[in-house]
Amino acid sequence: MGREELHITVPSLFRCPISMEVMKSPVSLPTGVTYDRSNIQHWLESGHDTCPATMQVLPSKHLVPNLTLHRLIHLWLHHSSPRSPSTTSQQLRILIGRIQDESSEADRRDHLTKIxxxxxxSEENRRFLADFDHFVEGIVGVLCKSAEMEVLELVFRVLxxxxxQNGVKERVFSSIFRSNxxxxxxxxxxVLRNGSLISKIESxxxxxxxxxxxxxxxxxxxxEExxxxxxxxxxxxxDPDLHDAVLSCLIAVAVTRSVKARLVWFGLVRVLSERLLxxxxxxxxxxxxxxxLSMVSTCAEGRCAISEEEKCAAAVVERLMKAGTEDAVAVLWCMCCVHGDRKVKDVVVKSNxxxxxxxVMQSECEGHVRRMCAELVKALRVGCKSGEGALGLGRYETKTTHIMPC
Structure with missing residues (x-):
């Protein structure tokens, strides 16, 4: 396929509402909306109980193959020709030029929708855009110029x-940090404040x-905003996908003490405790x-917030064997062993x-995790309120005598 013939108009009926790609195995939910099987299964397995398109609560998660649509898609794929492009590279050059001009927001929106x-x-089309001279820089320029929400959302969608794609991240980085x-x-x-859910995830x-x-x-x-x-x-x-994107972003930037302290000031410890519980x-x-949470526990503001947030230590203990075991042990070790926080020690013991x-000590954990656990056991035995540490360990030892604390 030549560079001038990259795109065939796809009937909207054939596209999965989630991925916007041509469906390979169309299946319908009880709401009547059809999705590609792999995409809707991922949605349902992620814990959702709603139809993504209508947001209706599903009476059941039964998927019915849409055989008629499957046959139509098969016929379309068989007869469609790559020699009938709706958007050529020449047309794309014109569109890119227009969106960078001082055109109206409505024009920008129409051009961006086509892009x-x-x-x-297709993946090939995305590579073509990434390699197109000055496209990345131009689309970032639109981001700086435009004030209309729909235009901003389309820019984020393209980006x-x-x-x-190879080199795009660095070019976006350079365009933003070397300009305004x-x-x-x-x-x-x-967009984070007023955009759609998908736009918030993308941004x-x-x-x-x-x-x-x-x-x-x-x-x-x-x-700070x-x-x-x-x-x-x-x-x-x-939405779990939004949480995933936001958490990844916060982890990426929370590398200095001042940033961690700022995040704590904005209530991060309370929010993380709620998510863990x-x-x-x-x-x-x-x-x-x-x-x-492990990252913010390394600064004084974070430790103070963990100590003051009643639910936090209990949330860490609750997730200790389920997710992020090494980080959970690190949080408890930092609070109980390094800083000897009495309140956190009491909560840990009371939470079993x-x-x-x-x-965790008995499991196949890394050596440094096992060492932190051993120090935690010692700290909890001698540092809690009178009798509580020993009582917590005693209850355990009567049931599982083969584990000996250090």
Whole structure:
């Protein structure tokens, strides 16, 4: 296929509402909406009980093969010709030129919609856009110029689709940090605050991609509104994919003491505690939450917040054997052994933490994790309120005598 013939118009009926790709195995939910099997199974297995398109609660998760649509797609694929492109590279050059001009927002929106459709069609199209001269720089320029939410969302959609292509991340990074990056970050804040769910996910992923070095991480973390919005999304939204993107972004930038302290000031410890205690939190998100909590426990502000947040230590103990075990042990070790926090020690013992720590010691954990556990056992035996540490260990030893604490 030549460079001039890259895209065939795909009937919207043939596209999965989730991936926007042509469906390979169309199946229908009880709501009547049809999806590609792999995409809807991933959605349901992620803990959702709603139809992604309608957000209706599903009476059942039974998937019915849409055989008629499957046959239509098969016939279309068999008869469609790659020699009938709806968007050629020449047309694409014209579109890119137009969106960078001082055209109206409506024109920009129309041009960007065509580019998004082009990018969605295939991996080859996305590579073509990534390699197209000055396309990345031009699309970032639109981000700086535009004030319309729909245009901003389309820009993030395009960038998110091509960000994994070779060299794109570095070019976006260079375009933003060598220009009026303040303006770009204000646009990211706008989408995080008022954009659609998918746009919030895309903007958080792009923000993480921009955290390439110490200087860029510092500049991102300087935006207090940005950090506040990310933590608010963790607290106010329930979508696991959004949580995943936000947590990954926060982990990427939380590398200095001052940033960690700022995150704590915005209420991160309370939000992470809620996420860890929520039984519906995905294991991968719980692991990232624990990792972030471990990071903030290394600063004085973080340790103070963990001590003062009544639910935090109990949440760590609750997840100790389920997700992020090494980070969970690190948090408890930091609080109980290094800083001797009496309140946290009491909570750990009352939450049956001694038993779980001993079980972690017996498991195939890394040597440094086992050493932290051994020190935790010692600290909990001698550092708790009178009798409570010994009582917690005693209850365990009467049932499992083959584990001997150090």
């Amino acid at each position: 998004v459709d082009f990018a969605r069609a 998110d689709m091509i960000m994994s 990056y303040q303006n770009c970050f204000s646009k990211i804040c706008s 958080a992923r792009i923000l993480q991609s921009l955290a390439l070095d110490a200087e860029s991480k510092r500049r991102i973390a300087e935006k 940005l950090l506040s919005l990310l933590i608010h999304l963790l607290s106010s939204e329930n 929520n039984p519906n939190t995905k294991p991968s998100n719980a692991e990232k939450s624990m990792n972030l 933490g001694m038993t779980k720590i001993l079980l």
